[in-house]
Amino acid sequence: MRISTKGRYALIIMENLANKYHEDRFVRLNEIANEEELSLKYLEKIIPSLKDKDFFITSRGSDGGYKLKREPKDYTILEILEASEGSLAPVECITSNTCNRKSMCKSIGMWKELDDTINNFLDNKTLEDLMEDK
C-alpha cells in the first residue's frame, strides 16, 4: 500500500517552494531538481497535476519559475497527495462502485473506516508542518 514517487516528489516540490515562500520570487524547477537531487525531466511530468489544482503562480522565460499561490499552512498534505496520486482509497469500490461482489462483501465498512482514518490524518497536516523551522 505504497505512495508512489509521483506523490512523494510532488510533496518535495511543494515543500521546497514553501521554504522559499517569503523570498517572493519565481523558483526554477531546475533549482528544485538540483537541490533535491531529482531529475528535472521527471519533475516536469509531475508539475501539471499540481498546476491543474491551481497550487501556484507560474512565469515563463528567464527569471521565470514557480511560486506558491497560498501560504504553506493553507495546503493540506491530503490535497497535494490526491492531486498527484489520485484518490488514496485503500480499495477501489470506495470511489468507483463497480465491484460485482458488492452484495456479499463484508469488508466494505471496514475499508471505509480505514479510508476515513487516513484522509482525516492527512487533512489535518499542512505544508507548514513539514517546513524546516518547525
Place this chain on the structure above:
Amino acid sequence: MRISTKGRYALIIMENLANKYHEDRFVRLNEIANEEELSLKYLEKIIPSLKDKDFFITSRGSDGGYKLKREPKDYTILEILEASEGSLAPVECITSNTCNRKSMCKSIGMWKELDDTINNFLDNKTLEDLMEDK
C-alpha cells in the same frame, strides 16, 4: 495507495473460514472459491503466505481442506494483510532504511505517523468484526 487483490482475497478466505469456525470441519478451497466467486487457482496461490503464519490446520485428501487454528476474534486484520501483502508502510524508507535522501528528508516523520495511524487502526480490528452476525 491500494490494497491489492492478494490482501483482499486473503481477507475473504479468512472471513469465509471464520463464519464456519463452529462447524468444526475442514473446508475445501474449492468451496470458498465457488461461494465467493473467485478463481480456485488464484486462491491457491494466496494460501501459502497465510499457511506460513500458521493461521490454519490443513488436511489433504478427500474431506480435506482448511480450518482456522484460533478463534476469529484472535486474528487481527493487520496480521492477515501483512501476511498476504507484506508491510503496509506508505513509504519504503520506514522499513528498509535504504533511502539516499534520508539526511535531507523532511517528510519521514509525517510518514511514520501515518504508518502508525494505519497500523493502529488495523491492529484493533479482528476477523470477528467482519463476521455476518455482527
Place this chain on the structure above:
DNA sequence: TGTTTTCCTACCAACTTGGTAGTAAAATAT
C-alpha cells in the same frame, strides 16, 4: 532575435498484478 524557462507529447525498460496450467504428493475410501 537569442536565451531561458515552462509546457507538451511520445517513447521505453523493468516491475507488478492478476491471473492460468500442469503436476506431484498426501490422505482417505473402496
Place this chain on the structure above:
DNA sequence: ATATTTTACTACCAAGTTGGTAGGAAAACA
C-alpha cells in the same frame, strides 16, 4: 493395492503501472 480427492508446488504469461528519458514548441524577457 488402487482410485479419488484434495492440498502443495512450479512454471508461465498478458496487461498495466512505475519511473523514468528525449525532443521540441511556446512564451516571456533582455
